[in-house]
Every structure is written in C-alpha cells, then in structure tokens.
Amino acid sequence: MKISLVQFAPEWEHKSENMKKLTTILKRKSDLGEILVFPEMTLTGFTMNASTMAEYLNDETVAFFSELARGYRTNVFAGAIEREGKNYFNTLVHLNPSGKLKAKYRKIHPFSYSSENKFYKCGKHPIVTNLQGLKIGLSICYDLRFPELFRLYAKERVDLIINIANWPDTRINHWRTLLKARAIENQCYVAGVNRIGDDQKLHYNGYSSVFDPMGKEIAAVGNRETVVTAEIDTKYVREIREKLPFLKDMRLV
Numbered sequence: 001m002k003i004s005l006v007q008f009a010p011e012w013e014h015k016s017e018n019m020k021k022l023t024t025i026l027k028r029k030s031d032l033g034e035i036l037v038f039p040e041m042t043l044t045g046f047t048m049n050a051s052t053m054a055e056y057l058n059d060e061t062v063a064f065f066s067e068l069a070r071g072y073r074t075n076v077f078a079g080a081i082e083r084e085g086k087n088y089f090n091t092l093v094h095l096n097p098s099g100k101l102k103a104k105y106r107k108i109h110p111f112s113y114s115s116e117n118k119f120y121k122c123g124k125h126p127i128v129t130n131l132q133g134l135k136i137g138l139s140i141c142y143d144l145r146f147p148e149l150f151r152l153y154a155k156e157r158v159d160l161i162i163n164i165a166n167w168p169d170t171r172i173n174h175w176r177t178l179l180k181a182r183a184i185e186n187q188c189y190v191a192g193v194n195r196i197g198d199d200q201k202l203h204y205n206g207y208s209s210v211f212d213p214m215g216k217e218i219a220a221v222g223n224r225e226t227v228v229t230a231e232i233d234t235k236y237v238r239e240i241r242e243k244l245p246f247l248k249d250m251r252l253v
Helices: 015-027 060-072 141-145 147-155 169-186 234-243
Strands: 002-007 035-037 075-084 087-095 101-106 128-131 134-140 160-164 189-193 196-198 203-205 208-211 217-221 226-231
Touching: 002 015, 002 189, 002 208, 002 217, 015 060, 015 226, 035 060, 060 075, 060 087, 075 101, 075 160, 087 134, 101 128, 101 134, 134 141, 134 147, 141 160, 141 169, 147 169, 160 169, 169 189, 169 203, 169 208, 208 226, 217 226
Parallel strands: 002 035, 035 075, 134 160, 160 189
Antiparallel strands: 002 226, 075 087, 087 101, 128 134, 189 208, 196 203, 208 217
C-alpha cells in the first residue's frame, strides 16, 4: 500500500486560496497512494483564531477533502479546526474513498508554549482507524513529544502512525529525531507531514518523512512544495515484531 504526503506552504487563514493551491499540486501527480496525508490545520496554518476559523465537520473544509477523496478514490487524512458548540478542537479527519468521515482525532496535547491550550480544548482519546487490514494510529504535531500516547498505539499493534504538523525550522532536528524514535520503539511505520513557508511568527522547512519499523527513513522531502510517496508493507511490520519481539516485554501500559 502506498502513502502520499502533501507538503506545501499554506496562505495564512485563507481557506479558498489553499484549496486552489492543493488542487493544483495534486493535479501534477499521477501516482498518488491509497493514503493521502496533509499537514496540521491544512487550510489555515497554525492559527489561534479558532472562533473565526472553526467549522462543524459538515462544512466547507471537510467537504473539500471529501471531494478530493472521492475524486482520487483514496483515503484522505487532513487537519481541520473543529467547532463543537462553544468549544474548538485541533482535529485530524480520516475520509474514506467514498468521501465519508471514517474517524476523527482531536489533538490530546495542545501546544501550551504558543498558548494553543487557551484556544483549543484537548482531545481525550487515542484513535485507531483501519483500512484494508492496515491499523493506523493518529496524532498531531506536539503529540510527538509524548511517547506514552504512542505506546498505547503499540499496545494496539498499529502498523502505521500518522502525525500531521506545523513544526518550525528552529526545532526541525527534534521533529526528525522523534519521528524516527517513534518508529523504532513501536516497531511500525511512522509518517510525519509538515508544512513549508512562513506564518506570522515562524518559518517552516518541511522534512515530511516516512520511517519504517526499523527506523530507516524510506521517504523524505526538504524545503519545497511537493508530494512524496512511500510503500507501506504490513507483512514487514509483522516480520520485525516476530523477529524482535520487544513489544511483548512492555510492562507499564
């Protein structure tokens, strides 16, 4: 199974412009995978303007990604700012090839360093979604620094962990190291999708990557707007876990 990571430079809080940009980027690619992944808060950038940017999950953002899922007959994983009553969540949605919402994950660890926790409620539950026998654990950006979440995914024996992010260049070495560590310790594929460009405060230089269960980087892209594709092999996950049965020795989860 192939996974495609869409790395681009979103226009700040400009949803319609970012829809056009993504449509153009995808038209250039003829080999999109069965899984198509976009960065955190895909259509807005990492904004704290939640009250203005938030939507219900039947509004334009999810409708746009639903159309992409149907048009390309693929599973789409994208970031949205979700409204639920008076609360807002930094959310990752999974849409199946029919464009239907199959799963949603709300970021468990809002980034307090940038006051995200003041504008967004934290999610409460890890989410595992499934497609064609592939088990996928979901996460968003800052979650990557909290290995206990990913140990819960290891306990569920996920084959792939997806992390969507807006991770700045000043700490990009942490991003790359943590993605690799999450793959090694949990013996699964890890796909991290970052953005490029600038927002009002920070610069981003991408390095969207896929690591295999042994921590080998099998795909990566630096500071450019593109789609990178890699192969995910569930048999290889099982082989590594059988050959090196480290997960059986977990004691604290």
